[in-house]
Every structure is written in structure tokens, then in C-alpha cells.
Amino acid sequence: MKTVLAIAAASLAALPAQAGNVGVRVVDSTGKPVTDAVVTIHPAAGVPSGPIRFPWANQVIQENIAFNPGTLIVPVGATVTFPNQDKVRHHVYSFSKPARFELKLFGREESRGYTFKTAGAVALGCNIHDSMSGFIKVVDTPFAAKTNATGGTLVEGVTGGAAKLTVWHPRLRAKDNEAVFDLDVPASGEIAKRIQIVLR
Numbered sequence: 408m409k410t411v412l413a414i415a416a417a418s419l420a421a422l423p424a425q426a427g428n429v430g431v432r433v434v435d436s437t438g439k440p441v442t443d444a445v446v447t448i449h450p451a452a453g454v455p456s457g458p459i460r461f462p463w464a465n466q467v468i469q470e471n472i473a474f475n476p477g478t479l480i481v482p483v484g485a486t487v488t489f490p491n492q493d494k495v496r497h498h499v500y501s502f503s504k505p506a507r508f509e510l511k512l513f514g515r516e517e518s519r520g521y522t523f524k525t526a527g528a529v530a531l532g533c534n535i536h537d538s539m540s541g542f543i544k545v546v547d548t549p550f551a552a553k554t555n556a557t558g559g560t561l562v563e564g565v566t567g568g569a570a571k572l573t574v575w576h577p578r579l580r581a582k583d584n585e586a587v588f589d590l591d592v593p594a595s596g597e598i599a600k601r602i603q604i605v606l607r
Contacts, residue, residue, distance in 0.1 A: 425567040425594035431552075432559045432601050433574055440558025441604065443478040444576040448550035448590065450566035458482070459549045466490065467531070467541060469497045474531055474541030478577075483526050483547050490518040498534035505529055505545055528575060528584065542577055567594035578606040 429448060433441040459482035468475045470492040481487055489499050491513055499510040499519065505527030510519035512535075523529065523545045531541040544551075552560040570592050575585040586604055 426564045427567055427593035427595055428597040429550075429562045429565050429572070429590070429592060430559065430597055430599040431554070431562065431572070431574075432557070432599070433554050433576075434558050434601065434603050435606050436603065438603075440554070440556065441576060441606070442554055442556050442558065444554040444558070444574050444579075444604070445478065445480055445544045445546075446552050446554065446560055446562060447544075447546050447548050447573045447575070448562055448565050448592070449548050449571045449573070450550070450592065451569040451571075452566050454548045454550070455566070458484075459546070461549075461551070467543070469493050469499070469533075469539075472536050472539060474539060477540075478542045478544065478553060480544050480546060480551050480553060481523060482549075483545055484522065484524060485545070486520050486522040487543060488518050488520045491515055496535065497539075499531060500534055501529050501531055503527070503529040506543075509534075528577070530577070544575060561597075565592045567592050572600070572602075574602055574604060576604065576606070580605045580607050 431446045433444040465481050465485045465487045491497050496512045496514045498512050505525040506529045508521050526545050526547045529543040533539040550562050550565045552562050554560045570590045572588045572590040
């Protein structure tokens with residue numbers, strides 16, 4: 408009997424997890440698309456175990472006196488590099504609660520790095536160039552994505568069932584610049600959500 412139960416358990420473990428895709432479109436109070444909003448999903452069943460990896464680089468380039476990308480999503484524990492491709496020196500810093508740090512003056516073709524250990528939003532600045540502004544959203548879920556110019560994004564392979572969907576944007580008028588919504592993720596297929604937020 409124990410052998411039969413063990414075989415049954417192994418068969419169940421081998422089955423693919425029930426998961427669906429979540430398409431999200433974020434708009435402002437006038438219906439215009441919101442670009443660079445970060446969408447994260449936390450299933451009630453919990454997130455999969457193991458390291459979180461995204462298909463983009465953990466890198467913020469300084470180029471044309473700007474941070475590129477302007478908003479970067481990274482997992483907790485990621486080390487982000489800050490290569491300087493400008494002809495001038497930069498001094499990157501953050502005073503945000505999840506990560507307070509300084510990467511002191513470094514020049515063209517030089518790079519610095521910092522490891523982000525706490526989930527949350529990190530605002531970036533440059534001590535030399537006040538016009539430079541950027542953000543790193545440190546997340547503790549693999550189900551995260553950023554909206555494009557149309558306000559849309561797709562989060563794939565989300566664990567089916569009840570979940571919380573969070574939208575973050577630096578100008579969102581809410582505590583911690585984020586809004587949370589209940590979500591029911593399908594066991595397969597795709598669900599589309601249109602979310603309207605109020606910006607400052």
C-alpha cells in the first residue's frame with residue numbers, strides 16, 4: 408500500500424502546476440496609458456521556491472545624463488551594476504528605506520555595483536546631476552513586469568487561484584505609491600485586467 412501511495416504522490420508531483428497568464432493594462436484617471444508601472448502578483452498559495460530570475464539584465468546604465476532603464480525590476484538579493492557610458496563622472500545614491508547607499512564618483516567605462524537585500528522601491532539620484540532620476544523596484548515574487556508605452560504588460564505562468572495584484576508607480580497617489588487589487592488567476596489560459604490609477 409505504501410508503495411502505491413508513493414507512486415501516486417510521485418505522479419502528482421510530476422504533473423505541471425496549474426498556471427495562467429495575466430494581461431494587465433494600467434491607465435490614469437483620464438484613461439491615458441501609464442508607462443513604467445510595475446505590476447507584481449503574489450498568489451495566495453505562495454510563490455514557487457528557488458531563485459527568482461528575470462530575462463533582463465540587473466543593470467542601470469548612465470548614458471546621456473540619464474539612468475537607463477528609468478525603472479528596473481530586480482529580485483531580492485540581486486546585485487545591480489551601474490556602468491557609466493557618459494563622458495562625465497557620476498555619483499549614484501539613494502536615500503530610500505529599502506536601500507541607502509552611495510556609489511562615489513566614477514568615470515566613463517567604469518562601473519559600480521550594489522546588492523539589494525530588501526523588497527521595496529528605491530529612488531536613484533546623482534549627486535553631480537540633479538536632473539537624473541531613476542527607480543529600482545526590488546521584488547520578492549517571480550511574477551513581475553513593467554508596463555510599456557500602451558500601458559500594457561503580460562505576466563506569464565502565474566500560479567492559479569486567488570492572488571493579490573499590486574501596481575506601483577512613482578507618481579501613484581497612494582501609500583508607498585502602490586495600489587493592491589484582488590485577483591483570481593485561471594488554472595490555464597489568460598485573464599485581462601484594466602486597472603485605473605490616480606497619478607500625482
